[in-house]
Amino acid sequence: MSGRACGAPKGRDGAVEAIRALMVAKRSARSERTQTINQARALLVTGPDDIRVRFARHTPADLVAELAALRPRPGDVPGYATRIALRELGRRAEFLDGQLERLDELIVPLVAARAPSLLALYGIGPDTAAMLLVAAGDHPERLRSEAAWAHLCAAAPIPASSGKVTRHRLNPGGDRQANHALWRIVITRMSSHPPTRAYVTRRTAEGLSKKEIIRCLKRYVAREVYPHLRSSAD
Secondary structure, X not given: OOOOOOOOOOOOOOHHHHHHHHHHHHHHHHHHHHHHHHHHHHHHHHOOHHHHHHOOOOOHHHHHHHHHOOOOOOOOHHHHHHHHHXXXXXXXXXXXXXXXXXXXXXXXXXXXXXXXXXXXXXXXXHHHHHHHHHHHOOOHHHOOOHHHXXXXXXXXXXXXXXXXXXXXXXXXXXXXXXHHHHHHHHHHHHHHOHHHHHHHHHHHHOOOXXXXXXXXXXHHHHHHHHHXXXXXXX
């Protein structure tokens, strides 16, 4: 009623819409691959002793390759069936690996062409940049300020103080994928970015918890990427 609600909807008529569609397929393929590997590991735990020992301590990639190459020979029914199931799970994971590679071959050039300056920022790769671009849409000029962008990413702090403690928490509303992208950037920087590591050390000495420090860093990252999203539409 005040007349301030003048937001514009996302456009779905450009490169970002193409990225969004491809990311939907990639997200589901990645989730299914993880589920497949977890199912294979569960079968190994309950399977015959020789199989369990053979595939112990394998990395996911090595496990998938060796399971897909299994050549079960008929024998006792439970052991044979378990080996067949493991082989099919391995082949399914290999198929999903190929699908993810094919999707990346399409997504990476689109992201690089749309927002090269975003990819130049520390800790931001094609996958993370794609999630941020999708959240902003094909017409990021509709985001009137970096504060509005932070709200969209669920990275805007809101008061959550009690009588004894003064603190803030993140607004739970907003785009969860964009919030996850900010979290990935922050975690990467906390491990290998000297200015961020120095910030974490200083804020820890001031008494902030790791969760509160990550909240602050998310807000800073949202502010940092905002102009690069706006410039990507030019």
